[in-house]
Amino acid sequence: MRKSIIRRATKSVDIPTASTADIAFLLILFFMVTTVFRATTLHLKIKLPQARSTERILMRRNVSYIWVDNQSKVYMDDNIITEDLVAAKIAPKVWDNPELIAILNVDEMVNYGIVDIILDQLKEAKAFKITFATEFGRL
Amino acid sequence: MQLREKKKTKHVMPTSAMGDVAFLILIFFLTSTVFTKDKGLKMLLPDKAEEEDIVQVKPENIVMVMINPAGAIRIKASGVEKDLSPHEYDEIKRIVEERLLERDTLLVVSLRASKEAPYKNMVHVLDQIKLCRVTMPDGRKLRANKISLIPTSEE
Numbered sequence: 287m288r289k290s291i292i293r294r295a296t297k298s299v300d301i302p303t304a305s306t307a308d309i310a311f312l313l314i315l316f317f318m319v320t321t322v323f324r325a326t327t328l329h330l331k332i333k334l335p336q337a338r339s340t341e342r343i344l345m346r347r348n349v350s351y352i353w354v355d356n357q358s359k360v361y362m363d364d365n366i367i368t369e370d371l372v373a374a375k376i377a378p379k380v381w382d383n384p385e386l387i388a389i390l391n392v393d394e395m396v397n398y399g400i401v402d403i404i405l406d407q408l409k410e411a412k413a414f415k416i417t418f419a420t421e422f423g424r425l
Numbered sequence: 426m427q428l429r430e431k432k433k434t435k436h437v438m439p440t441s442a443m444g445d446v447a448f449l450i451l452i453f454f455l456t457s458t459v460f461t462k463d464k465g466l467k468m469l470l471p472d473k474a475e476e477e478d479i480v481q482v483k484p485e486n487i488v489m490v491m492i493n494p495a496g497a498i499r500i501k502a503s504g505v506e507k508d509l510s511p512h513e514y515d516e517i518k519r520i521v522e523e524r525l526l527e528r529d530t531l532l533v534v535s536l537r538a539s540k541e542a543p544y545k546n547m548v549h550v551l552d553q554i555k556l557c558r559v560t561m562p563d564g565r566k567l568r569a570n571k572i573s574l575i576p577t578s579e580e
Contacts, residue, residue, distance in 0.1 A: 308445060312452065319456040335545045337552035343463040389463055398492070398547045399540030402577045409470050418548055419465040 330355055335394040336423030348385045356393040358400050369400055372407035380413045391419040466551055486531045488524050490550055494541035517553040521569055525559045537575040
């Protein structure tokens with residue numbers, strides 16, 4: 287009689303550990319996918335002009351970039367090229383993909399003359415879809 | 426009176442894995458989503474014109490915007506000729522919209538930037554032209570779609 291009064295409730299308390307492996311794998315996969323090994327560092331300092339009618343370009347697979355820095359140097363595919371070589375560089379890409387959009391990342395301090403030469407080169411290579419890269423902003 | 430005892434079965438769907446599934450989907454989309462970082466002003470260049478392709482545009486359908494090496498703007502539209510300082514961009518929009526209301530879809534905006542003109546000014550002018558939006562009296566919404574960039578070699 288007395289014994290039953292002081293009897294303690296025995297509960298089994300344990301943390302389930304079966305899914306620990308799942309969590310570990312999840313973390314592994316997460317870091318595998320998000321880690322990017324930087325192979326090259328491009329030191330291009332380009333300040334894009336601002337424009338209020340800036341639109342997003344949704345076709346990411348169809349783009350090719352042309353960079354012009356504030357020293358009027360033209361870069362394409364990680365190489366410095368002269369502006370009259372743009373047509374030769376972009377023509378095979380247009381041949382592969384007629385929907386190609388050439389994105390011109392041109393520094394805002396560059397003279398328009400060089401942009402005009404590039405536009406002429408793009409016309410020659412039949413890369414008619416172009417975008418002047420800009421930052422969204424108020425004037 | 427109950428003749429037969431009914432069977433009572435308990436149906437339980439295991440829900441403990443629901444959280445795992447949710448996290449899996451969350452992480453999948455976290456890693457596979459790519460935000461578009463490319464943005465800019467879209468243009469469609471014309472093909473190199475053959476002699477027979479050249480279309481004459483009536484002078485009254487043209488708004489000519491010129492940018493000089495200092496970035497100053499001159500805007501020329503049938504009879505009106507106006508010099509603007511490099512920061513009166515709103516005026517371009519006003520004039521183009523006015524012409525658009527009058528000339529409808531026939532309007533061609535031609536942008537002629539000098540070789541030495543800063544690219545920035547050319548983009549700002551192009552931006553103003555692209556911002557133009559008018560509602561015609563019959564309810565149609567119009568934009569200045571016909572923009573031509575005049576090559577500097579034609580100066």
